[in-house]
Amino acid sequence: MPDDTILYVCTTCRAADDAPDGPRGGARLLDALRAELDLRPDAALRIEPVECLSVCKRPCTVAVASADRWTYIYGDLDPVASARTILDGLERYAGTPDGIVPWRERPEAFRKGVVARIPPFPAAKAG
Template identity: 45%
Template sequence: MGHNTVLFVCTTCRAGQTPEEGETVPGTLLAQALSAANADGDVEVRPTECLSACTNGCSIALTRPGSWTYVYGRLSDADVPDILAGASAYAQSPDGIVPWRQRPTIFRKQSIARIPPLEL
């Protein structure tokens, strides 16, 4: 696993939809798709409740000790390959900062926040 990299996925996100009773919400669908596609990945996909990015759902957070943390939004299960590619590049970077051109487009255009490591 790449330097203990964790990909948090908001499982409560409705992505602006009003699901029917018993219908799986978009955030849970994204978490399930990421977990299934990441069987041999170098990041840990960790489903979590609300990331408080509700107006930007579905959202994820990418973090690891000693590195910058990123929050991305406006994602769906169609973005799974790009999310995992971006997470892998993050996991392999020395400090969590992936060069701009090496980031998937969704990571360049759909970033909500960047948070410095506590150790800075």
């Protein structure tokens, strides 16, 4: 993966089965992603926890961003079982020049869980 690929994980997402005083689904997803990433020492991915991605009706939620690529927001992710699927999907994302993975090559969780696709930030115009 490009060194500048960042996976933002909403740590405040609350899964339907979360205990009221237990860890939230988003925090559990973050832990699962970090554990799965440890199994992939060659993956050049930075995982960043964020307080809220404002997709509260579709927990658990992540966003993937990289310079000169489309940014994606995905929801409805299982807090534990999705870690491998997410990282597999990000490998496909990294293998494209613009971040657009052909629909049929996306993991099912990404096809069903896409919340938004945001175009790359335009390069600054010279003088």
